[in-house]
Amino acid sequence: NAGVMQNPRHLVRRRGQEARLRCSPMKGHSHVYWYRQLPEEGLKFMVYLQKENIIDESGMPKERFSAEFPKEGPSILRIQQVVRGDSAAYFCASSLTGERSPLHFGNGTRLTVT
Amino acid sequence: GQQVMQIPQYQHVQEGEDFTTYCNSSTTLSNIQWYKQRPGGHPVFLIQLVKSGEVKKQKRLTFQFGEAKKNSSLHITATQTTDVGTYFCASYGGSQGNLIFGKGTKLSVKP
Numbered sequence: 001n002a003g004v005m006q007n008p009r010h011l012v013r014r015r016g017q018e019a020r021l022r023c024s025p026m027k028g029h030s031h032v033y034w035y036r037q038l039p040e041e042g043l044k045f046m047v048y049l050q051k052e053n054i055i056d057e058s059g060m061p062k063e064r065f066s067a068e069f070p071k072e073g074p075s076i077l078r079i080q081q082v083v084r085g086d087s088a089a090y091f092c093a094s095s096l097t098g099e100r101s102p103l104h105f106g107n108g109t110r111l112t113v114t
Numbered sequence: 115g116q117q118v119m120q121i122p123q124y125q126h127v128q129e130g131e132d133f134t135t136y137c138n139s140s141t142t143l144s145n146i147q148w149y150k151q152r153p154g155g156h157p158v159f160l161i162q163l164v165k166s167g168e169v170k171k172q173k174r175l176t177f178q179f180g181e182a183k184k185n186s187s188l189h190i191t192a193t194q195t196t197d198v199g200t201y202f203c204a205s206y207g208g209s210q211g212n213l214i215f216g217k218g219t220k221l222s223v224k225p
Binding site: 033035040041042043044045048055056058059091093099100102103104105106107108 | 144145147149155156157158159162164202206212213214215216217218220
């Protein structure tokens, strides 16, 4: 029973390029969350999605960031025109039923912007 | 929006000593979850508390939810080097169902 799969594990981008982070939730999970973590800091909520719907994107910057969770395929977090400040670990988590369900996290994608 | 404040930020203990981290909110929480993140790893779910005054134990770990459901604590008895990591509390915020994390308590254990 595969857990939450994120790829790539490490991603290096030059300033101005695009970063695409992928997340396949656990089998049967239809709720996906994206979090950002800077070194030695906590987990900052970015966006919460269900299949084909964005439920809450209050933690995601309005510009350059977007997320989707299509009917088929993984959830994608897209960062356009990356800047050095986007360097961080991005974690995806999934849950079975949403509120009150435990989150199962992937191993994260470490994004480095040079 | 709802926030959970966690203290202390760091805790250094000698192996065998006890450890406690506290989570506080200004508003009533519907539930509280606790996660552990090992260095270089990802957060792993430990437990969820739902009821007022609830106490749950997992071996050397004891989790409590306050009577007013505004605070929670995680206590580790006789720490071991395997307990090293950052412990986060989290609660569902607002009406949208997103899980909000505290800033975490980073535990280091000296052998």
